[in-house]
Amino acid sequence: MYRIPFLDLPPLAGAAGTVRLPGSKSISNRVLLLAGLAEGRTLVHELLASDDTAVMLDALRALGCTVEQDSASGALAVTGIGGRLPVHAARLYLGNAGTAMRPLAAALAVLATLQGGEFELSGVARMHERPIGDLVAALRPLGCTIDELGTPGYPPLRLRGTAGGRLALERAIRVRGDVSSQFLTALLLALPLAADAQDIVVEVDGELISKPYVEITLNLLARFGIAVRREGWQRFTIPQGSRYRTPGTIHVEGDASSASYFVALGAIAATGGDVLRIEGVGSDSIQGDIRFVEAAQAMGADVRTGPGWLEVRRGRWPLQGITLDANHIPDAAMTLAAMALYAEGPTRIEGIASWRVKETDRIAAMAAELRRVGASVVEGADFIEVSAPETWLPAAIRTYDDHRMAMCLSLAAFNPTVGARVPLRILEPHCVAKTFPDYFEALFALAKADPADIPVITVDGPTASGKGTLAAEIAAALGYGLLDSGALYRATGIAAMWDGVSPDDEAALATLAEGLDLRFGDGADAGRTWLRGRDITDELRLETSGLMASRVSAWPAVRAALHALQLSFRRAPGLVADGRDMGTVIFPDAALKVFLTASAQERAARRHKQLISKGISASLADLRADLEARDLRDRSRSVSPLKPAEDALMLDNSALSIEDSVAQVLAWWQQRRPFGHSA
Numbered sequence: 001m002y003r004i005p006f007l008d009l010p011p012l013a014g015a016a017g018t019v020r021l022p023g024s025k026s027i028s029n030r031v032l033l034l035a036g037l038a039e040g041r042t043l044v045h046e047l048l049a050s051d052d053t054a055v056m057l058d059a060l061r062a063l064g065c066t067v068e069q070d071s072a073s074g075a076l077a078v079t080g081i082g083g084r085l086p087v088h089a090a091r092l093y094l095g096n097a098g099t100a101m102r103p104l105a106a107a108l109a110v111l112a113t114l115q116g117g118e119f120e121l122s123g124v125a126r127m128h129e130r131p132i133g134d135l136v137a138a139l140r141p142l143g144c145t146i147d148e149l150g151t152p153g154y155p156p157l158r159l160r161g162t163a164g165g166r167l168a169l170e171r172a173i174r175v176r177g178d179v180s181s182q183f184l185t186a187l188l189l190a191l192p193l194a195a196d197a198q199d200i201v202v203e204v205d206g207e208l209i210s211k212p213y214v215e216i217t218l219n220l221l222a223r224f225g226i227a228v229r230r231e232g233w234q235r236f237t238i239p240q241g242s243r244y245r246t247p248g249t250i251h252v253e254g255d256a257s258s259a260s261y262f263v264a265l266g267a268i269a270a271t272g273g274d275v276l277r278i279e280g281v282g283s284d285s286i287q288g289d290i291r292f293v294e295a296a297q298a299m300g301a302d303v304r305t306g307p308g309w310l311e312v313r314r315g316r317w318p319l320q321g322i323t324l325d326a327n328h329i330p331d332a333a334m335t336l337a338a339m340a341l342y343a344e345g346p347t348r349i350e351g352i353a354s355w356r357v358k359e360t361d362r363i364a365a366m367a368a369e370l371r372r373v374g375a376s377v378v379e380g381a382d383f384i385e386v387s388a389p390e391t392w393l394p395a396a397i398r399t400y401d402d403h404r405m406a407m408c409l410s411l412a413a414f415n416p417t418v419g420a421r422v423p424l425r426i427l428e429p430h431c432v433a434k435t436f437p438d439y440f441e442a443l444f445a446l447a448k449a450d451p452a453d454i455p456v457i458t459v460d461g462p463t464a465s466g467k468g469t470l471a472a473e474i475a476a477a478l479g480y481g482l483l484d485s486g487a488l489y490r491a492t493g494i495a496a497m498w499d500g501v502s503p504d505d506e507a508a509l510a511t512l513a514e515g516l517d518l519r520f521g522d523g524a525d526a527g528r529t530w531l532r533g534r535d536i537t538d539e540l541r542l543e544t545s546g547l548m549a550s551r552v553s554a555w556p557a558v559r560a561a562l563h564a565l566q567l568s569f570r571r572a573p574g575l576v577a578d579g580r581d582m583g584t585v586i587f588p589d590a591a592l593k594v595f596l597t598a599s600a601q602e603r604a605a606r607r608h609k610q611l612i613s614k615g616i617s618a619s620l621a622d623l624r625a626d627l628e629a630r631d632l633r634d635r636s637r638s639v640s641p642l643k644p645a646e647d648a649l650m651l652d653n654s655a656l657s658i659e660d661s662v663a664q665v666l667a668w669w670q671q672r673r674p675f676g677h678s679a
């Protein structure tokens, strides 16, 4: 996940490949709650790992459930409370997870009333602006004591009761269904706790919105042994004697709302025989948002489906604007607004008043951010109408702590498909953690870009000037990849030592460089390097390796052999490359070139300190002599000598801290970006 203040997406021209979706948020949190209320152990496979499920899991633990990784199956094992509260007081923090707040409020209101207890539920500031009054209004007539601790009608809530209380269940419970279907879902999930002695009837006031989400609820209740009877969408009966029974094992489908971004991506960018395959959700999905596929097809997408998969290609092009009542796909419909950027004629999405009470006011947010990239947008109380940009603008997109804003707007980076070529900045990209922590990684794995559009920052300079340190920090700050080109020459030198190849044998060295079996670790292995399967992380940094690298790198054939490998590091979203000739030879078109220097005395002192800290003894005088000799060789060789590119910015960091150097380079970078300086 990109935990950085902004992520710049280069202009992206195509997309192909396979994406495996993370688990559905709606299914994950419902399954967790049901497993937590049921008796026995439930193995949950393919659970979504995200902010919203994390808060639900924390809440279940606080309520006395056992949550552990099952070593045999790799699934998450939840042992529920069997409908009996082992813990009678808890304060639960539920972030911005509506799928945790609403059903937990209902379940704990019922449990506190029957078994006694006091529970407080709170969340982030936005959670305290998301309505819950209709649920409170449905529960109070049953005899539940609910204190609204902030603004009436909104969380935080306190739910309390004394043991032995009873619920008034003789009459039908009435709940409004026209603001959010989550209130009905919350009641249906919670009320089986009280169905020992009689049927429980829930009646919906007003036209029920988002019915497919209620279908998910009913489907999962059935999996946990509760057969709710439904009469239309107005009346639901939980039969007397209902009791949650764990199904033992349950698999969470991929998230159909998350699939929408990739369906859109295929429709926009899977061209010329390319296919975008989506795994984890398909024709057999129980999620309502799967019907997004029909809307995407109406706009021109070519979609094929089967059980557990979708395949998407570009169909009609440009896409075609549509008018759609999206009441049945409220979350995925946001993606249509992004597809509208590539459509002929306006796209009007109606029946979406609920957007205004989601993670943010999504109608207002969508309108504002789509306009930023150049679209024309009309918004109303319950609709949005979007027309494609006439001129695309490089924009810094605000995401409002709303995962779907980030994912939808990322699709605007595919503007080269309509002849534009502007980059896009996504602010606070980590908001995707709510449902799809690795969304951007998945996007970059599928996206194709013209290498010329992928930004490169080069950092060249003499040894121990701090290039590696600076390059790594800049790459981390921007979410870019890193090329430590020196490591390639060092590895070639190490391979030569292993094989007994002379540092003067140009042809043999070039052959070694050509077939270099080198692997750089990522994730938990980031920073480690393997040569021919052997971990050479420490050996790589030895001074002997540096000297050997300096010798082998003087040969033109060796440099030529490593050229293509270095170019292959230029991948979205961008690259920071450090070495000697990054700005002059390998990436002459780099967007920013830095030439980093420091006095020989300072550099020798840094290397000395670095070696001493690793427990390697060294003489300062020898180090200085070695590095001056290396500088001389690197500067005076015939091919790609160490020298600043003509357009490089010089940075002498003799008297600068690492932080100062990083801040300086990031400031230069901001000036070169087209997004203005505010971000």
Ligand SMILES: Nc1ncnc2c1ncn2[C@@H]1O[C@H](COP(=O)(O)OP(=O)(O)O)[C@@H](O)[C@H]1O
Binding pocket: 461, 462, 463, 464, 465, 466, 467, 468, 469, 470, 606, 607, 609, 610, 653, 656, 657, 658, 659, 661
């Ligand atoms: N601006 C700086 N001020 C002080 N020390 C620095 C600075 N930049 C880097 N260093 C230190 O100098 C040493 C050499 O840096 P390194 O990044 O390995 O240089 P290079 O890649 O240019 O050989 C490291 O111990 C690093 O922490």
Ligand SMILES: Nc1ccn([C@H]2C[C@H](O)[C@@H](COP(=O)(O)OP(=O)(O)O)O2)c(=O)n1
Binding pocket: 462, 463, 464, 465, 467, 468, 485, 486, 487, 489, 490, 546, 549, 550, 553, 554, 578, 579, 580, 581, 582, 630, 634
């Ligand atoms: N792009 C590059 C990078 C390194 N080299 C050569 C010259 C250097 O002395 C060696 C070692 O480079 P490296 O960047 O790892 O060395 P320092 O960390 O600066 O000491 O490789 C090169 O010729 N071209």
